Amino acid sequence: MLPCGSFTQRYETDMSIVRTKMQWILLIVFLLLLFAFPWFSSNWAISLANVIAISIVATLGLNILSGCTGQISIGHAAFVAVGAYFSAVATSTYGLSTWIALPLSGLFTGIIGLFFGLPSLRIKGVYLALATIAAHFIIMFVINNWRGVTGGSYGMQVPFATIGGISLSTDRSYYYVVMIVTIIMIVIAKNIMRGKFGRAFIAVRDNDLAAETMGISLFRYKLLSFFIATFFAGIAGALWAHYLGVVHPEQFTIWDSIWYLGMLIIGGMGSITGTIFGVIFLKVLGEYVTIFSQMVSAAFPAIAEQSFASIAQIVYGLVIILFLIFEPRGLYHRWEILKAYYRLFPFAH
């Protein structure tokens, strides 16, 4: 829906993502604020922003797979691990540049994703979810036991990214790399979703039998969906590896896979904006309950802090449950309501 009084007169304007002058101004102001953020923020806030951005890249891939194509995956964290370890091995063992290892990590992970996407041609729903859980355990088993390459359960050191001899080892310096890559991945995801592939994915999600009848090759598009999703996961993994400077199997647990799916559901499956909202909401909520538990335990020192840590986790889970009960379509639906209200103001309908 366009703002009141705005009309498109050309096809190109109708198809563009940014359609009005005001939207362009808002976008530019947002980007300026985004890149100026490190200059007025604490190290912790910059670190949180980095983690959020990397999670957005990973979850965007899952959105294409689960949100758009309807293929539930509970093994996404393992593909992030594949990307992280590929980049770690490429840079630390073979001396490749980070800037070459980054896209190669995505490609390599995409190829691995193709292999694990093969079951999706035969099974769907809960059965596919179980197959992806198996994929997670298979990949982590290989990582844990292929000691000569991955360092096994001890992990491996990863060199920090450098530009012109300057090491990007601090949160502030790496922030710009992460943000630029995240913006590029968002643009790629957006264009996939509104193009031919995106329409095919949605058709497969809504009714795969009808889609096949209409000429959409399930084989091709399901595997393509897995490839794209795991490509995104690989990029996120590589970003994560060069951010921390170390990769370790415990950074990629089955719980992380479940949380990626949780972020997607909270944000709104099938939408890019929803994915971003979902990631930000859950990450910020996690920080908030930690601070809340510390504030309350400081106010009631007679009660053990463990109690407040546990209560904080209960609050965290309760917020998610309440959200799913009262807004099952996700944060993106709330955003749409807000936008509609703004655009129609002061008219009710």
Place this chain on the structure above:
Amino acid sequence: MRPRRQTIILSVITAILIVTLLVPSACQVKGEQTIKIGELIDLTGPTSDAGQEMHQDYVDNIKWLNEVDGGFNGIKAELLWFDTAYQIPRVLSGYKRAREQGAVAFFLWAAGDVEALKPTLEREKVPISTSGTSPNTIYPSGWAYTSQSAYADNFAGFMSWLKQTWKETRPVKVAITGFDNAFGRSASVAARKYAKDNNVQIVAELYFSPAAMDFTTEVTKIRDAGADYAYISASQVPVAAILRDANKIGILGKVKFVHGTSSSPLQISRLAGALTEGLLYCDDNPVPSETNIPAIQRCNEMLMKYHGTKLADTEDVYIQTFTRSQLFFEGIRRALNKVGYDKLDGAAIKEGIDSIKDFDLMGITPRMSFGPDDPRGREHIRMVEYKGGKLVPISDWIYCEFVKPE
């Protein structure tokens, strides 16, 4: 329109929540000189059974330091704790937040946490004392210290004891089981290096998820492998559950079960009860019954002051945390004496810890030393057996090889 009003209210609440995140934590003691020590520990999550116990012990040590010892030369210590819930992003977030609040050193929990922070610790020059001691966390020596035998060293010490006590000519058969992570797999690093020299044959290596609750598969494989001993590298709940399942299939008593550090004997005895009879423990602390040792007397005094109780017969974590805290405090004290409060930073504390040699920690023997090349502090273990609900030493102190990563 109701959804619209709900949306506006939700948006306002969200904006308030985000703004409060950017406000400094209310926990900070404002206007008072304090030395802040960060603590990143699992108060929730799969290893919280041990984390909660250890956190309370750290709190007691800090309280005693402030209330009885008068702090560090009159300057109070402040513990900035963060629940990491066994998640690396929360470890990062907790670390950054604590650093922002002025933490100069940290107590850390899991080996994975230390590995994740290692490059950051190197860059920011922040020393930590960790209970998570896989070979990679403490070697090469850097900013991570420990005052208990490292996981792999603990198993190396156990193998040395086997060499001393195994009477048969055939190799002693040992099964290793534990968490499928750096902690659980550390024993196998020591096994690969030293098993042959100690006449030990590793007959099974079985790893499980930290969230696992049933170990019938593992104990069945231990039985089928014909193990004489089974070494468990896990926290207390899995240890107790393994004893339960071993008893269920009838191998308890036929196979000798042993557990290493980072499993609380107190919790194991509470969970497994009579099944712990004969269980072995590679202990690196004095046992509660050694009340002639001033350190044990101090632990009892602390427990009486803050909890109205004393060391239980199978308590060990309290003594472990006491040792870790006191050694770390000694390092901070030495740094403070050398550089003063205004120049106190991580590098000075590291220098202070490294200067600790043959330290007499209230009668605990053998004495402890640190150095730039040896961050371990504790290099000896003693075999202890659960007998009649008590921990009874059955060996002298055994030196543990410093097991370095492959």
